Amino acid sequence: MDQEKLRLLTRPFADIKSxxxxxxxxxxxxxxxxxxxxxxxxxxxDWSFRVVQHDVxxxxxxxxxxxxxxxxxxxxxxxxxxxxxxxxxxxxxxxDLKAASTDALKKAATLLxxxxxxxxxxxxxxxxRTGPKLVEAHDEPDVPxxxxxxxxxxxxxxxxARTAGMGxxxxxxxxxxxxxxxxxxxxxxxxxAFIKSLSAAAA
Amino acid sequence: MxxxxxxxxxxxxxxxxxxxxxxxxxxxYEYRYVLGAEAEHRSPNLVLGSAVHEALARYYTVIxxxxxPHPEGVLAAYSDAFDAxxxxxxxxxxxxxxxxxxxxxxxxxxxxxxxxxVKPPDKVFGVETAFACDVIDPDSGEILEEQLVGAFDxxxxxxxxxxxxxxxxxxxxxxxxxLEYDLQVGIYQAVTGADLVRLQVLTKTKVAKFYVHDxxxxxxxxxxxVSVVCRVLKAIRAGAFWHNRGxxxxxxEYRSRCGAVPEARTAAGDAPA
Numbered sequence: 001m002d003q004e005k006l007r008l009l010t011r012p013f014a015d016i017k018s019x020x021x022x023x024x025x026x027x028x029x030x031x032x033x034x035x036x037x038x039x040x041x042x043x044x045x046d047w048s049f050r051v052v053q054h055d056v057x058x059x060x061x062x063x064x065x066x067x068x069x070x071x072x073x074x075x076x077x078x079x080x081x082x083x084x085x086x087x088x089x090x091x092x093x094x095x096d097l098k099a100a101s102t103d104a105l106k107k108a109a110t111l112l113x114x115x116x117x118x119x120x121x122x123x124x125x126x127x128x129r130t131g132p133k134l135v136e137a138h139d140e141p142d143v144p145x146x147x148x149x150x151x152x153x154x155x156x157x158x159x160x161a162r163t164a165g166m167g168x169x170x171x172x173x174x175x176x177x178x179x180x181x182x183x184x185x186x187x188x189x190x191x192x193a194f195i196k197s198l199s200a201a202a203a
Numbered sequence: 204m205x206x207x208x209x210x211x212x213x214x215x216x217x218x219x220x221x222x223x224x225x226x227x228x229x230x231x232y233e234y235r236y237v238l239g240a241e242a243e244h245r246s247p248n249l250v251l252g253s254a255v256h257e258a259l260a261r262y263y264t265v266i267x268x269x270x271x272p273h274p275e276g277v278l279a280a281y282s283d284a285f286d287a288x289x290x291x292x293x294x295x296x297x298x299x300x301x302x303x304x305x306x307x308x309x310x311x312x313x314x315x316x317x318x319x320x321v322k323p324p325d326k327v328f329g330v331e332t333a334f335a336c337d338v339i340d341p342d343s344g345e346i347l348e349e350q351l352v353g354a355f356d357x358x359x360x361x362x363x364x365x366x367x368x369x370x371x372x373x374x375x376x377x378x379x380x381x382l383e384y385d386l387q388v389g390i391y392q393a394v395t396g397a398d399l400v401r402l403q404v405l406t407k408t409k410v411a412k413f414y415v416h417d418x419x420x421x422x423x424x425x426x427x428x429v430s431v432v433c434r435v436l437k438a439i440r441a442g443a444f445w446h447n448r449g450x451x452x453x454x455x456e457y458r459s460r461c462g463a464v465p466e467a468r469t470a471a472g473d474a475p476a
Contacts (some may be wrong), residue, residue, distance in 0.1 A: 148440040151348045154215035172239050184215060185237040185439075 008042040010113035012180040030115045032102035038114050043069045049105050054097060058082070061096045065104030067112070074111040078104025116178065116193055149184075149191035157183055157191065160198040174198075207351065207393050212335035216350040219387050222435050226386070227451050233444035234457040242456035244296035250288040251310050252372045255405060256356065257284035258314045259370050260330050263357040267327035274318045281314045282307070296454065304384050313372060320413045321403070324359035324366065332358050334394055340433040341426050343375035355391065364398040367391045367418075371404045382416055389420040389428030412457040 013030050020148040039047050047069035055062045060081050067074045080099035083091045110116050149157075175183035178197065179190050186194055225232040234240040258281035265272040285307050289295060295303065333354045338347045357368040369387065371377070377385075388400045402416040420428070452458055 148348070148442075149215070151213050151215040151350075155213060158214040176239055181237050182239040 005042050005175070008115060009038065010116060010178045011038075011107075012178070013038075013115060013118065016118055030106065030118055032106060035106050035109050035114055039067075039109060039112075046070070047110070049101075049103070051101055053202065054100070056082075056093055056097070061093065061100045063097065063100040064106045065101060065108055067105060067108035069112065072112065074108040076104050076107035076111065076168065078102065078107055113197070115196075147188050149186045149188055153186075153188065153191040154184060156195060157198065160195065160202060164198065164202050206341050206426060207336040207390075208339065208340045209336060209394075210337045210350065212333075213350050215348055216335065216352040216400075217436060217439070218353045219351070219390050219432075220353070222432055223386060223434050226431075226437060228447040228449075228455070229438065229444040230446045230461055231451075231455060231457055234460060237439075237444070240457060242293055242462065243459055244293050244456060245288075246454045246456065247295050247297060247301070247306050250285065250295055251306060251313075254281050254285035255310055255317075256370055257281065257370050259317060259356065259403075261473055262318075262321075263327050263330045263359070267324055267330055272323075274315075277318060278314055279384065281310060282469060282472070285310055293456075304419050305354040309407055309411070313405040313407065315459050316413045317403070317405060318425070324361040326360040326369075328358045328360065329355070330357050331355075336394055338429065338432060338436070341430050342433070343447065347433060347436055349440075351390070351394075351432060353394075355395070358395065358397070361401075365395070367379065367395050367397045367400045369400060369402050371402060373404055373406050375408060376406055376412070376414055377402070377404055377416065382418060385418075386428055386431060388418045389425045390432065392420050393425040404426070 013034060016030060045179045047067065049065060049067050052066050052075065053064040055070055063078045065076055065078055067076075071108050080096045080103060082093065082096050085091060106115070149177065157171070161168075166174070172182045175194060176179065178194065179186055183191075183194065221232065221236060224235065233243075235416045260276050261280035262272045262277050265276070280393050289303055289307075295306075297303070297306070331354045333352070335350050335352045338349065338351050339345070342349060359366050359368055367390065382402070385402075388402065391397070391400050399417050399419045402414075402418060404414040404416065406412045406414070446461060455461075
C-alpha cells in the first residue's frame with residue numbers, strides 16, 4: 001500500500017459517535033457509512049466485502065467478513081444482539097445480520113488503519129501496574145480513560161522512529177495523522193497501536 | 204531534595220515552563236504540546252525575552268571562559284538573536300502602532316540596563332545548564348513516568364554561595380507575592396540544592412530597570428513545589444484541559460482556535476457569542 005493511501009485510510013475521523021457500554025463506560029465508534037466513504041475515497045471504489053460465514057444463535061448473530069482491496073485481504077468477525085420485542089419475539093434476523101456485517105466490515109477496515117485511533121482508545125491495557133501488585137484493568141476503576149503512555153513505551157517509540165530514520169517532528173506528524181495528537185501524549189492503548197504500526201512500517 | 208532524583212534524560216518529560224503553561228491555561232497546553240497545533244502568531248514578549256536571554260547567556264559564557272564581557276559583544280549577541288527570532292514563522296503579533304524596530308530598541312534598553320548594573324559573580328560554573336530528574340510524588344512516594352527537565356540560565360558562585368541565576372523580562376517589577384510563590388524558584392532550588400536562586404528581572408518600563416532578587420525557599424516550600432508539579436502532571440496524564448480566560452488570552456498563540464479573540468469581545472469584556 002502506498003503512503004498516500006495509508007494517509008487517507010488512517011486520517012482521524014471528525015464525527016465520532018459514542019454509546020453507553022458495559023460498566024457504565026462510554027464507547028466511541030464510527031458509523032458504517034463513514035467507513036464505506038473512507039474506503040471509497042482511498043481505493044476509488046475499487047474494493048469489495050463479502051460475508052464468509054454467519055451464525056444465528058439464541059441471543060446474537062455472528063458474521064465473519066472479508067474485505068478485499070487491491071491485493072490485500074482482511075478478515076474480521078462482527079456481531080449483533082438479536083433484537084426482540086418486549087414480548088420476546090424476534091423482530092428481524094436479517095436486520096441483525098446486516099448490523100453484524102457492518103460491524104465486521106468496520107473491524108476489517110481497522111486492519112487497514114481506518115478508525116484505528118478510535119478503537120485503540122477503547123482497548124484497555126491488559127494489565128495496569130498499581131503499586132506492588134498487578135491487577136486486571138477492569139478491576140481498577142480509577143484508571144483514567146486517557147491513561148497516558150508509559151516512559152518505556154515513549155522510549156520504544158523513539159527507538160523505532162530512530163531506526164526508521166524519522167526525526168521527532170516527523171514522528172509527531174505521523175502520530176497526529178493517526179491519532180490526532182503528539183506521540184508523547186498517546187494513551188497506553190494508542191501507544192501500543194502506534195508501536196505496532198511503526199514496527200510494521202520498519203519491517 | 205529526596206523527591207527530585209537526577210537521572211539520564213528519557214523520552215517522556217516535561218519542563219517547568221510547560222508546567223507553568225498548564226497552570227496558566229491548560230487548554231493552551233493542550234493546543235501546544237498535546238495536539239501540536241500550529242501557533243497563529245508569535246508573541247512579541249517571547250521574541251524579546253528569547254533575544255535578551257541569548258545576550259545574557261553570552262555575558263556569562265564570556266566570564267566562564269575567563270574573559271571580561273564587552274558591552275558591544277553582548278549587544279551584538281542580542282541584535283543577532285532578535286533578528287533571528289523576528290524572522291521565524293509565524294509572524295510576530297504587534298500591538299497597534301508597535302513596530303519590530305521599536306520592540307528591538309526596547310530590548311537594547313533592557314540589555315544596557317543589565318550591563319550597567321549587574322555585578323559579575325566570582326565564578327560561573329555553567330550557562331544554559333541542562334538537567335533531568337525523576338519526580339517522586341511527596342504524597343504517595345510514587346515515581347512518576349514523566350521526568351522534569353530544563354536548563355538553568357546560569358549556575359554561579361557568589362560570595363561563597365552556590366547560586367542559580369534565572370533571567371526574566373517583564374512588563375513591570377515582580378510583586379512580593381510573585382517573588383514569594385513563584386514555582387520555578389522552589390523547583391530550581393530543590394533540583395540543585397543551591398543556597399539561593401537569584402532572579403534577575405528586567406522590566407520593559409518607560410525607563411528600563413534591572414532588579415535582583417535573592418530568593419530562598421524553605422524545605423516545606425520546595426516539597427510543595429514538587430507536589431504541585433506532580434498534581435499538574437497527573438492532570439495532564441488524565442487529559443484534564445480547560446479554558447482559563449483572562450489577561451493571558453490577549454497574546455495567546457491559539458486565541459482564534461479557542462474563541463478568545465479580543466476583537467470579538469464587547470467593550471464590557473463579555474465572552475464572544
